[in-house]
Amino acid sequence: MTATVSAPPMAAIQFRGLSKFFGTAETKVTALDNIELALPYGEMVLLVGPSGCGKTTLISIAAGLLNPSEGEVVVLGQNLTKMGANRKVRFRGENIGFVFQQYNLLPALSAVENACVPLLIAGWNRAKAIAKAAEILTAVGLGNRLKAFPSQLSGGQQQRVAIARALVHEPRLLVCDEPTAALDAASGRTVMQLIKQVAVQPDRAVVVVTHDSRVYDFGDKIVSMADGRVVEVLGKGQRPHE
Template sequence: MSLRGVAKEYGTGEAKVVALGGVDLEIPYGELVLLVGPSGCGKTTLISVVAGLLDPTRGEAEVLGHNLTRMGGTRKVNFRGANIGFVFQQYNLLPTMTAVENACVPLLIAGWPRKKALVKAAGLLEAVGLGGRANSLPSQLSGGQQQRVAIARALVHEPRLLVCDEPTAALDAQSGRTVMGLIRQVAVQPDRAVIVVTHDSRVYDFGDRIVEMSDGKIDRIKTGRTEAGWNAAGH
């Protein structure tokens, strides 16, 4: 997946705001890519372009072999539903549905029979360590547990791209590291790209690649993570 000269601007003239200033980026499969930088630097705008939620003002985004900047509305919606999973800071679980029912929602939208969808979702909950809480309502789960349900929901339809926007921001440090560990363990696959936006340097050691942003541009990209994490020269 690649971005070429991607710019995003809002407004015109003196009121113009440049959110992205011409970004070039390759996003590899089989890696956990961390997109980092201060608030307002363009991280969320960038992943919104990658995920087809925003159209760039200029430039092109090629995702999973498709040029999203040339893709029409309904076709793009269908493409997102089939190929992209989302995890956000807020869990966005439906309060009247159990964990397993929440996790199977993407499959139901895709037309799966309910029984088959529940079985598939239950397997994902098992993978994220919530097999015993499948019938619990969101109000009966901790924040970390709710985020695990959200991860299961994002992965249940086996997307080729997983986009996570500050998935640990609402969690304490230990729960945040647990969630990042699960994303690394369960989500990273040879044929899947995983992008995580974060400003929390405490979870940098989970990334294979760190893309640093400021003022709508990429400053540098760090690679070379080892099993022990990032060495001193890599920070």
């Protein structure tokens, strides 16, 4: 298939009548309530709202980590709701990258070894995996720290390694859950800028859950949530009601 510079016509993620419940009867809790939402390719979308409003549940369903109770989710043209467990694991490994507040780096491995783990899991030759990881780490500004261990890196540098690890297999969807929460303002902005520069492409999508209003200006769209519902979708430069 010939690559094009224009974004595909379909949405990267489509939530259709999507609800998620936890517990049953008297203990039933509605985490998501009839979500209808389409997230585009080629943009960074921020999910914002108070704690417990359903943001992490929503991206967990989009990433195939949770199943919805009702409705369906279509990701990169594939209906995850109708996908078997084994196929979903393969789909996730091939197409989705994750960045979390906790860096989850392996302390006994160097930066480049941590970053190449997804490629080794996918069966890459070790030398080729190391070379690819070094390329991505250089792109995020850590080309001179390839052999450093996590304990020798600052929090911002460790997050960059985590970003490189998430991007090393060139995922078409990058999901980030509070990636700047443990960082100071300057480091947080640097991390968001890196994600924007490296991960946002015409045929890819980035979704970031954040409480950090300091990074709102990085969002091409801001989806504001409350009580398991989408309350507003804002364009670039707009701010959600506090």
